[in-house]
Amino acid sequence: MTVVNDKTYRERVYEIVRRVPAGKVMTYGQIALILGEGYTARTVGYCMHAADEGVPWQRVINSQGKCSTGKMTMPVNLQQSILESEGVVFSGSGKCDLAMYQWHPEGYEPEPDDQTKLFGTD
DNA sequence: AACTTGACGAGGG
DNA sequence: CCCCTCGCCAAGT
Numbered sequence: 001m002t003v004v005n006d007k008t009y010r011e012r013v014y015e016i017v018r019r020v021p022a023g024k025v026m027t028y029g030q031i032a033l034i035l036g037e038g039y040t041a042r043t044v045g046y047c048m049h050a051a052d053e054g055v056p057w058q059r060v061i062n063s064q065g066k067c068s069t070g071k072m073t074m075p076v077n078l079q080q081s082i083l084e085s086e087g088v089v090f091s092g093s094g095k096c097d098l099a100m101y102q103w104h105p106e107g108y109e110p111e112p113d114d115q116t117k118l119f120g121t122d
Numbered sequence: 123a124a125c126t127t128g129a130c131g132a133g134g135g
Numbered sequence: 136c137c138c139c140t141c142g143c144c145a146a147g148t
Contacts (some may be wrong), residue, residue, distance in 0.1 A: 009145070027130085027131090028129075028131085029131060030129065032143095033131085038145090040130075040131085040142085040144055041142055041143080042128070042129095042142090042145085043128095043145050043146095044129090044130075045129040045130055045148075046128065046129080046130095046145060046147085047129090049128085058128080060129075061129085062129080062130060062131080063131060063136090068129045068130075069127070070129085071129095072129060073129085076129095078131095079129085092127090093136085126144085126146100126148105127145105128144105128145100130142105130143085131138085131142090132140105132142095133139105133141095134139085134140085135138085135139085
């Protein structure tokens with residue numbers, strides 16, 4: 001099964017991230033599972049650090065419900081601040097309740113049999 | 123072409 | 136809760 005990639009590896013990640021509404025978040029691993037094949041949480045994170053404008057990178061956090069941007073290009077507290085301004089509430093240890101804020105995109109399922117069912121034919 | 127570097131995640135201590 | 140180890144895979148050197 002050969003999947004023809006019009007978009008780059010990274011853009012597939014961005015397509016999903018762009019759909020995350022304000023006040024909601026997704027995790028790196030969640031996105032990796034959705035894309036399946038060749039994608040891991042690690043590579044999703046790698047794609048995010050180079051996200052273009054228009055990609056709400058701040059809405060992607062780790063599976064513990066915390067921001068992981070520290071020491072790279074963006075301070076953790078800044079990412080958290082942005083999310084808080086979007087309505088996400090963090091507890092004292094900088095953690096948010098994923099059960100409450102994690103967004104589950106509709107139409108996307110882990111390892112789909114037929115990729116044409118994802119968004120219909122674009 | 124080989125080696126290193128991560129915005130990760132699960133598991134164990 | 137904090138720390139470490141290992142597996143994962145694209146990108147940059």
